[in-house]
Amino acid sequence: MAVKKRAKDLNILEKLYIPEIVKGMTLTLKNMFRPRVTMEYPEQKFEPPASYRGRPVLVQEQDAGERCVACGLCSRVCPALAIEVQANETDREKERFPEKFEINMLRCIFCGFCEEVCPEEAIVMSKDYELVYTNREDAIYGKDKLLVPVEQLQDRIDYLRNFK
Amino acid sequence: MPKITIDGKDFEFKQGQTIIEAAKDAGIDIPHFCWHPKLSISGNCRVCLVEVEKMPKLVIACSTLAADGMVVNTQSEKTLDARHAVMEFILINHPLDCPICDEAGECKLQDYAFQHSVGESRFVEEKGHKDKRVELGPRIMFDGERCISCSRCIRFSDEIAKENQLTFIRRGDRVTITTFPGESFDNPYTLNTVDICPVGALTSKDFRFKSRVWDMSHTKSICVGCSRGCNIEIGVRNNEILRLVPRDNEEVNQSWMCDFGRLNTFKHVNSDTRIEGAYINKDGSVQKVSWEEASKEAYFRMKSFKNSELAFIASAKATLEDNYAFLQLAKSFGVQNISYINHINPNDRDEILIREDKTPNSLGVDLILGKSRSSIKEIVDGIKSKKIKGIFIIEDDLVSADESLKEAISKLDLLISTATNKSQTTENADIVFGASTYAEKNGTFVNFKGRVQRIRPAVATENMERSLDQMAMSRLDKFGTKFDRWAKGKKYDAKPSWQIISEISEYGNSKLKFNMAEEIFDEIANKVPEFKGLDYDVIGELGFQLEKLNEKSKATA
Numbered sequence: 022m023a024v025k026k027r028a029k030d031l032n033i034l035e036k037l038y039i040p041e042i043v044k045g046m047t048l049t050l051k052n053m054f055r056p057r058v059t060m061e062y063p064e065q066k067f068e069p070p071a072s073y074r075g076r077p078v079l080v081q082e083q084d085a086g087e088r089c090v091a092c093g094l095c096s097r098v099c100p101a102l103a104i105e106v107q108a109n110e111t112d113r114e115k116e117r118f119p120e121k122f123e124i125n126m127l128r129c130i131f132c133g134f135c136e137e138v139c140p141e142e143a144i145v146m147s148k149d150y151e152l153v154y155t156n157r158e159d160a161i162y163g164k165d166k167l168l169v170p171v172e173q174l175q176d177r178i179d180y181l182r183n184f185k
Numbered sequence: 186m187p188k189i190t191i192d193g194k195d196f197e198f199k200q201g202q203t204i205i206e207a208a209k210d211a212g213i214d215i216p217h218f219c220w221h222p223k224l225s226i227s228g229n230c231r232v233c234l235v236e237v238e239k240m241p242k243l244v245i246a247c248s249t250l251a252a253d254g255m256v257v258n259t260q261s262e263k264t265l266d267a268r269h270a271v272m273e274f275i276l277i278n279h280p281l282d283c284p285i286c287d288e289a290g291e292c293k294l295q296d297y298a299f300q301h302s303v304g305e306s307r308f309v310e311e312k313g314h315k316d317k318r319v320e321l322g323p324r325i326m327f328d329g330e331r332c333i334s335c336s337r338c339i340r341f342s343d344e345i346a347k348e349n350q351l352t353f354i355r356r357g358d359r360v361t362i363t364t365f366p367g368e369s370f371d372n373p374y375t376l377n378t379v380d381i382c383p384v385g386a387l388t389s390k391d392f393r394f395k396s397r398v399w400d401m402s403h404t405k406s407i408c409v410g411c412s413r414g415c416n417i418e419i420g421v422r423n424n425e426i427l428r429l430v431p432r433d434n435e436e437v438n439q440s441w442m443c444d445f446g447r448l449n450t451f452k453h454v455n456s457d458t459r460i461e462g463a464y465i466n467k468d469g470s471v472q473k474v475s476w477e478e479a480s481k482e483a484y485f486r487m488k489s490f491k492n493s494e495l496a497f498i499a500s501a502k503a504t505l506e507d508n509y510a511f512l513q514l515a516k517s518f519g520v521q522n523i524s525y526i527n528h529i530n531p532n533d534r535d536e537i538l539i540r541e542d543k544t545p546n547s548l549g550v551d552l553i554l555g556k557s558r559s560s561i562k563e564i565v566d567g568i569k570s571k572k573i574k575g576i577f578i579i580e581d582d583l584v585s586a587d588e589s590l591k592e593a594i595s596k597l598d599l600l601i602s603t604a605t606n607k608s609q610t611t612e613n614a615d616i617v618f619g620a621s622t623y624a625e626k627n628g629t630f631v632n633f634k635g636r637v638q639r640i641r642p643a644v645a646t647e648n649m650e651r652s653l654d655q656m657a658m659s660r661l662d663k664f665g666t667k668f669d670r671w672a673k674g675k676k677y678d679a680k681p682s683w684q685i686i687s688e689i690s691e692y693g694n695s696k697l698k699f700n701m702a703e704e705i706f707d708e709i710a711n712k713v714p715e716f717k718g719l720d721y722d723v724i725g726e727l728g729f730q731l732e733k734l735n736e737k738s739k740a741t742a
Contacts, residue, residue, distance in 0.1 A: 091394075092289070092397075105670065108395075109394050116318065123671075141284060161670060
């Protein structure tokens with residue numbers, strides 16, 4: 022019966038041991054002089070690129086109003102049913118506005134469908150990935166937490182216009 | 186019968202039908218905006234253009250009479266081209282404000298733009314501007330830009346509501362709809378124009394911006410505003426009724442309902458005046474007690490009276506089932522005085538839908554009580570002369586029988602009431618049970634013509650669960666958990682009157698062993714000759730006409 026050659030069988034150089042140690046040490050030494058990629062979070066923070074999907078936020082226009090017209094499409098498309106919208110009437114030209122806009126961040130799966138479906142470019146995925154809460158109620162974000170000035174979101178809006 | 190060929194298939198049709206009607210009967214939908222089966226033909230939207238062989242040009246299906254041997258093509262290249270052109274033309278000045286518009290989701294223009302349009306617009310100029318947010322009437326808002334000038338609302342107010350209140354003014358792309366100078370669009374049927382408006386030009390002030398239509402569940406039910414018993418659908422979101430819309434029933438209300446019924450018959454379901462749980466008035470102070478304690482108290486206090494001292498007052502606002510259970514309880518106490526209160530307003534009626542009898546079920550109570558019914562006047566006199574010392578009343582206000590009873594009811598030895606909302610009766614009652622409203626229970630009503638119609642629960646009470654009680658569920662209802670704010674709608678602690686009555690009877694010898702409304706109806710079908718052979722399935726969605734009563738109503742009409 023012939024002896025079967027196995028993958029783990031060593032050849033003569035490998036059996037000598039020394040060259041393999043040298044190889045390994047070379048790799049280690051090389052990495053010692055490479056730039057570091059580990060960040061010391063939370064002292065140092067990661068700035069994601071524009072394509073990053075952080076928590077969804079509502080765009081706040083410069084004249085303090087929200088862009089959202091409470092059409093309810095984000096709420097409809099949300100596969101996790103995280104969004105609740107209650108519309109009402111305003112005197113502004115766009116006669117509809119969200120009286121209540123709540124995203125349950127425990128339900129949100131950061132899929133970005135709400136952003137994709139929004140006809141007003143009013144809900145976008147931000148770069149915010151820091152979501153901390155200590156109870157269920159705190160995880161429901163209302164308009165106070167969701168509204169973000171448009172200047173802070175320009176990056177994402179430009180990205181959407183170019184690539185969506 | 187004459188035959189017509191539509192899209193290569195032969196169908197029979199009735200002489201005098203138009204192409205669109207013949208196609209509708211054959212199950213082929215030809216797109217249409219201005220045509221409505223209940224209104225006259227206007228033929229102005231042109232979206233129903235079809236190709237008919239041997240005709241030189243395309244014809245509109247809504248106004249062309251079908252003829253024997255006619256060959257119609259609704260899908261030919263020529264037809265589709267014309268349809269696309271018409272859609273493009275209508276959409277030229279239509280604002281793209283579906284996100285703001287309340288009609289979105291049930292908008293004909295939106296549907297057709299999706300089904301029958303090329304999806305691109307070549308129109309780059311600025312769209313026409315017209316008046317927005319115009320108050321046409323006390324209940325209607327009009328948005329001129331969205332209007333596609335189909336004239337359905339104008340024809341409705343002329344032909345169905347019989348009040349010429351609306352008209353077109355101006356011409357071409359400036360055309361708009363308005364009331365005559367100094368007039369308001371305020372007939373009793375205005376809100377039907379919101380239903381038939383194919384776009385969001387007319388909206389109901391009451392429902393505007395309340396909810397998206399796809400967020401609501403819809404339950405088939407009956408309006409309780411008068412004895413017509415219009416068939417309705419109840420729109421519910423988060424366990425709260427947001428709107429009522431009429432549902433087609435050729436025998437009762439065609440496609441319409443009155444504004445009063447639409448706006449005022451559901452507000453009491455979710456209101457501050459609802460009675461929750463059971464209360465006992467002990468030595469002048471009202472205390473909330475358990476259902477069992479109140480039932481026990483009710484039974485034994487009624488038992489302490491002679492049967493001639495007691496009177497039972499049924500209700501034309503309650504279902505057949507409630508009244509039947511109530512009659513059985515009265516019999517078990519040997520009570521002879523049993524009647525109900527009529528709510529008739531002879532000044533408030535018309536020849537269209539509105540009836541003078543403001544309760545949904547007075548004919549039903551008549552049938553259930555039959556010969557056991559005594560006159561309400563005798564009972565009222567009995568209360569005043571103190572012959573009657575104890576009253577049990579369901580879902581009605583004693584004072585509405587006779588204003589002068591205000592004083593007398595506070596002096597009664599015993600007043601028991603099941604009630605949905607607070608009233609002068611519940612203020613003075615010794616024992617009060619919170620009753621389910623018509624939107625929270627199963628049951629049947631008999632309208633003034635003798636048509637038995639079903640109501641179904643649309644709103645859940647505390648002891649109900651939407652999924653287990655086979656109630657209509659929206660997507661939000663299906664997936665809501667107790668941690669979602671949007672699933673935490675208020676549930677009232679109330680029970681249907683028949684259930685309260687059954688529980689009271691538990692303490693006596695003749696127990697009413699009813700577990701659900703359907704069981705009571707089956708017993709009614711066995712015991713009351715008028716309802717013989719009926720059950721909930723036979724009644725179905727459109728109701729069942731009681732034959733004998735139909736003849737009677739025809740004879741008196």
